[in-house]
Amino acid sequence: MGASLVVSGASKAFGGVFAVREVDLVVEPGELRAVIGPNGAGKSTLFALIGGQRAPDAGAVRLDGVRIDRLPAHRRAQLGVSVVFQAARIFPRMTALENVMVGAHTATHAGFLAAAVRWPAHYRSERLIVSRAREALARVGLADWSTRPAASLPLGQQRALQLARALCAEPRLLLLDEPASGLRAAERDELAALLADLQQEGLTMLLVEHDVGFVMRLADRVTVLDLGRVIAEGTPAEVRADPAVIAAYLGDRQGSAA
Structure with missing residues (x-):
């Protein structure tokens, strides 16, 4: 069974500038949640706070009620957290x-x-x-x-290899940082089918992704960041129609979605 993830009041600043500010996020067991936003929105920083590459300045990250934001990466892995990074990290x-x-x-x-x-x-x-x-x-x-x-x-195969390594750990929470980036259309389709199968098996997943089309066909719910804050949250259809999202990320202020 997948784990529950709760991020409460997470903030992280660099040089006095907030990359993430008071972010709340709840991912239910077995849910595939996506986080999107324009460049500089804070997606990568939030991912690092959850995955353990950075510690928050304020707030907390909990897995099934257990606080993990101060735990080293290997302890998070033992608790069932696996991370797939955007850049393929392999032992060549x-x-x-x-x-x-x-x-x-x-x-x-x-x-x-x-x-x-x-x-x-x-x-x-x-x-x-x-x-x-x-x-x-x-x-x-x-x-x-x-x-x-x-x-x-x-x-593409190096990306798949990193995903296989994460799955070999039998995770309860899988964190994916732009897994579709740089993949060909057929490879994206194969990845989407695999993620859908994993969700059917009950795995909880958090997906940070630039490919909006990829997100909208997969995610149960979508969280949208802009300038480090959550500006919208809901189903893919709700988020796509949200004026704040259209203005900040998906299109222009007249409502033409990208």
Whole structure:
């Protein structure tokens, strides 16, 4: 079951200028929530506050009621938070399978001693991780690429590889930072279908994305930021028709949506 995410009064300033200011956001278990906004709206900063790359100056981030905004990234991962960044973060000299296996590091409990002396618990854990990594590669369409060096994969496949690594951790909350950026139309369609399947399985997702069309066909609800503040929130249809959103992001002040 997916986790609930609650952001309350989150603020972050740089040099006295607020990138995010008093943002409230509630994502229900199993919901696919999108965050959109024009350049400089604060989307990336909000994503970093939730994902753990930055700490808020004020406010809190809670996962199932547990405050996580001061926890390091590995502790958030242990609680079920997986992050897919806009830039594909891979280990270039490792194979695709080895890259994905890294995502399961929070699932193994065999410990260092078991690995050092090759106890049976280590082998069981290793087999489990390999099995999960192969399954995750298959989910993103990379089953045939498992033995290839990650650096040899095209950009679209490197993005898919990062998503597979996140799924290998069996997350309860998946954070995606502009996952459709730079993808071809067919690749965007495949990604949209996968995210829809993951939601059907109950995974909670927060999607930060520039591609409005991609967002509108996927998201249950959309939060719109402008100048670090929430200016609108609702279903895709409600947000698309909101005059403040049209003026700030989707089109001109006469209401022609982009």
